Amino acid sequence: MLLLGIETSCDETAAAVVRDGTEILSNVISSQVDFHKKYGGVVPEIASRMHQEKIIPVIKEALERANVTLGDIQGIGVTQGPGLIGSLLVGINTAKAIAWARQLPLVGVNHLEGHILSCFFENNVPLPIISLVVSGGHTNLYLINAIGNYKLLGKTLDDAAGEAYDKVAKLLGLGYPGGVVIDRLAKGGNSSAIPFPRPMVSEASYNFSFSGLKTAVMYYVKKRGDMTYSEQELSDIAASFQEAVVDILVQKTLKAAHEYNAKAVAVAGGVAANSRLREAMQQEAERCGIPAYFPSLILCTDNAAMIAKATEHRISQVAAFPYNMNARSRWPL
Numbered sequence: 001m002l003l004l005g006i007e008t009s010c011d012e013t014a015a016a017v018v019r020d021g022t023e024i025l026s027n028v029i030s031s032q033v034d035f036h037k038k039y040g041g042v043v044p045e046i047a048s049r050m051h052q053e054k055i056i057p058v059i060k061e062a063l064e065r066a067n068v069t070l071g072d073i074q075g076i077g078v079t080q081g082p083g084l085i086g087s088l089l090v091g092i093n094t095a096k097a098i099a100w101a102r103q104l105p106l107v108g109v110n111h112l113e114g115h116i117l118s119c120f121f122e123n124n125v126p127l128p129i130i131s132l133v134v135s136g137g138h139t140n141l142y143l144i145n146a147i148g149n150y151k152l153l154g155k156t157l158d159d160a161a162g163e164a165y166d167k168v169a170k171l172l173g174l175g176y177p178g179g180v181v182i183d184r185l186a187k188g189g190n191s192s193a194i195p196f197p198r199p200m201v202s203e204a205s206y207n208f209s210f211s212g213l214k215t216a217v218m219y220y221v222k223k224r225g226d227m228t229y230s231e232q233e234l235s236d237i238a239a240s241f242q243e244a245v246v247d248i249l250v251q252k253t254l255k256a257a258h259e260y261n262a263k264a265v266a267v268a269g270g271v272a273a274n275s276r277l278r279e280a281m282q283q284e285a286e287r288c289g290i291p292a293y294f295p296s297l298i299l300c301t302d303n304a305a306m307i308a309k310a311t312e313h314r315i316s317q318v319a320a321f322p323y324n325m326n327a328r329s330r331w332p333l
């Protein structure tokens, strides 16, 4: 089946054409990050206006790159939530208009299911798995026995891991978004230079907490006083902070894998692009005798190929045109 995926939940306007849920014919992502940078984070009003400008050109480009026309498309999937309401509505209304005009089945997709399934494009993932979805908005740990059957084992009780990266980067004057910059800086740093805490790491629950870690970095910076750091010092702070985040994520994920006899672990979402997380999770999983799967970098960030993939296995359940489909800012999977 040839499906068009549309994603506008945050600050990426994305469209993709995917065949049979496996073959990505195009995956177009237009990022607004440069427009939000100067505000230090995503401004919802700006995000929805920019989606409105970009959505049609992005869909057009996705069709062109896939070398297909709207007439070839057999169904549409659009992110229905969770995310920013104004942003989601742009994607939903565009998808509704196209689906209505073309009389195509339309599926409202949960963004988190999209992230989870992004791991399944390039890997033959055995089930059951433990899936860690780690992004700017979420840090969720799931047990997956079958596609479509997601049991939430734990989640962050405060900041998401990506949010902690972004806040720490801001504290250090590194700009927004912070994940990539900290990842790069940390490569030259000593990860045991500063013993930052690992909140909740040894608790029995699978929940996470990152705000205390962010506060620990804030106190370190305040105590240090002078905000002029040498490159080495900055790298040491970045590496020590990152090691704490990675430690927590790896330990909790593998503990769950052990408890539930998972055949593999899979990590998805923006923070899954983190080089140290990829390395440490692979190493530790290997030590436990199971593989760790990550999507390629382009599929870690918000994209519409993952939305089309999630659409593939839900589209047979579509009965009537979903006139009343509405954006859901919160939508637990």
Ligand code: KG4
Binding pocket: 010, 134, 135, 136, 137, 138, 161, 162, 163, 165, 166, 177, 178, 179, 180, 183, 269, 270, 271, 272, 273, 274, 275, 300, 301, 302
């Ligand atoms: O999944 P995503 O694109 O959007 C959300 O749904 O949130 O994730 C964005 C988050 C941001 O917080 C960003 O700083 C983080 O992912 N991120 C990274 C890296 N690349 C992006 N965090 C750590 N290391 C990276 N290399």
Ligand code: ZN
Binding pocket: 111, 115, 135, 269, 270, 301, 302
């Ligand atoms: Zn996301």
